[in-house]
Every structure is written in C-alpha cells, then in structure tokens.
C-alpha cells in the first residue's frame with residue numbers, strides 16, 4: 001500500500017504542540033488501552049457522506065490519521081453497508097504501519113471483521129480472496145455460511161436479521177482482539193451506541209458545508225443521549241481531528 005503523504009498535524013489541546021510525529025500520535029491512541037474506538041469524518045454541518053461516499057470529505061490529514069488508527073487496531077470492524085458502498089477491498093495497512101506492528105510482535109495487518117445480518121457478501125470478492133489475514137464475518141444464526149468456510153472465520157450471534165452487538169464484541173474479545181476499531185457506517189455506530197459499547201469516538205471535522213440530505217454519523221434509537229468528554233483536539237489547517245471518550249461518571253471518582 002502507498003505510504004500516506006506527510007501532512008502537518010498540530011495538537012491544540014491538551015498540551016499544544018506543533019507538527020506531531022506518527023509515534024506521538026500513536027502513543028496517545030495506545031494510552032487508552034483496550035478500547036472500542038469508532039472513526040468518522042463529517043462536514044461542519046454534520047454530513048457523513050458526499051455523493052453517498054465518505055471519501056470526498058476526507059483530506060490528507062484525515063487519511064494520515066485514519067492509517068494510524070488502523071496501525072494500533074487488532075481488528076477493524078465494518079458494516080456490510082459501508083463495504084458495499086465504498087467498494088472495500090482487502091484490509092492492508094501501509095508498509096510503515098506493518099513494520100511498526102511487527103516490531104511490537106503484532107501481526108502485520110489487523111483482522112478485518114465484516115458485519116452483515118443478511119450475509120449479502122460475495123465470498124469470491126477481493127476482501128476475502130486477497131486478505132493478508134483471515135477475515136471474520138459476523139452474521140446471524142441460520143444463514144448459509146458454507147461458502148465462507150474456506151475464506152473466513154464466521155461468528156454467528158443475534159436473532160432474525162439483527163446481530164447482537166454485545167455478543168459480537170464479546171466474541172472478538174474472546175479471540176484476543178481487544179483493541180477494536182470500527183470503520184462502520186451510521187447503522188453500525190447506532191447499534192454499538194445502543195448497546196453502550198463505544199469507548200472512544202474519533203471524528204474528523206472537514207471544513208465544508210454540504211447541506212442536502214446526507215446522513216449523519218449515527219442513526220437508530222437511543223434510550224438516552226450518550227455523554228462524551230474531550231480527549232484531544234488536533235488540527236491540520238482548517239481540519240479538526242477530535243477525539244472524544246465515554247464521559248466518566250463523577251460519582252465513581
């Protein structure tokens with residue numbers, strides 16, 4: 001994979017610092033430990049897509065950070081809607097990320113886990129055929145999984161066409177995949193939020209206004225809003241790279 005172009009990223013808060021190196025950016029991510037982290041890019045007015053895709057919203061800073069988020073992940077989870085819309089191929093990190101991982105005893109690439117209630121996925125696609133690490137398919141019980149047996153591990157959980165997010169995440173953790181990155185779309189983010197599984201949210205605020213009827217980063221229903229607290233503010237030109245974490249209960253402290 002081509003190396004991401006170096007683009008300057010500064011830290012605005014906490015501890016302002018200019019032109020952070022990859023190691024410094026990665027260290028801050030690792031300091032969170034075993035978390036389930038969600039990543040999105042959004043326009044200033046809250047659009048998660050342009051012309052149905054996220055790619056048009058991201059710039060070089062977003063792409064650099066996106067790669068570093070993958071660098072530290074043990075598993076990257078994506079909903080089938082995003083796989084179909086974005087035309088995902090096999091998940092491979094950059095050569096620099098693979099080298100960084102191998103130096104720390106990690107497999108060169110994270111595991112790719114694809115979530116599909118309907119199992120509307122092509123087992124002959126490049127995602128599976130060219131995977132550097134055997135992927136995982138997360139689906140509901142009763143689907144015809146035979147075609148995937150040769151190309152992926154299959155986790156079955158949930159009922160009907162609805163995957164039980166709690167059980168799915170527990171199954172990943174039981175395999176030792178405890179640093180989880182979700183690149184899934186609004187449906188998956190909504191399901192993870194509803195199950196209260198999200199520890200951190202990285203959101204790149206792209207300096208554009210999109211208007212129209214593009215989706216937001218999360219959909220679905222929540223019993224109550226989820227409160228967040230700020231972990232850091234990074235900036236590259238007019239692009240903000242924000243990281244939030246689950247708000248800690250003040251009663252516990």
Ligand SMILES: NC(=O)c1ccc[n+]([C@@H]2O[C@H](COP(=O)([O-])OP(=O)(O)OC[C@H]3O[C@@H](n4cnc5c(N)ncnc54)[C@H](OP(=O)(O)O)[C@@H]3O)[C@@H](O)[C@H]2O)c1
Pocket residue numbers: 039040041042047048049052053054055078079080081082083085086115116117118119120161162163164165183184185186187188189191
């Ligand atoms: N701005 C960004 O950073 C960003 C990031 C990611 C995606 N996107 C955009 O989001 C759009 C796709 O949205 P999306 O909501 O369809 O994406 P998604 O959440 O990645 O995928 C939704 C699909 O995942 C499966 N799924 C997720 N949760 C499930 C559950 N609890 N139970 C059963 N199945 C579940 C289902 O697959 P089946 O239909 O196969 O059952 C569902 O249709 C695209 O336009 C993409 O470009 C934007």
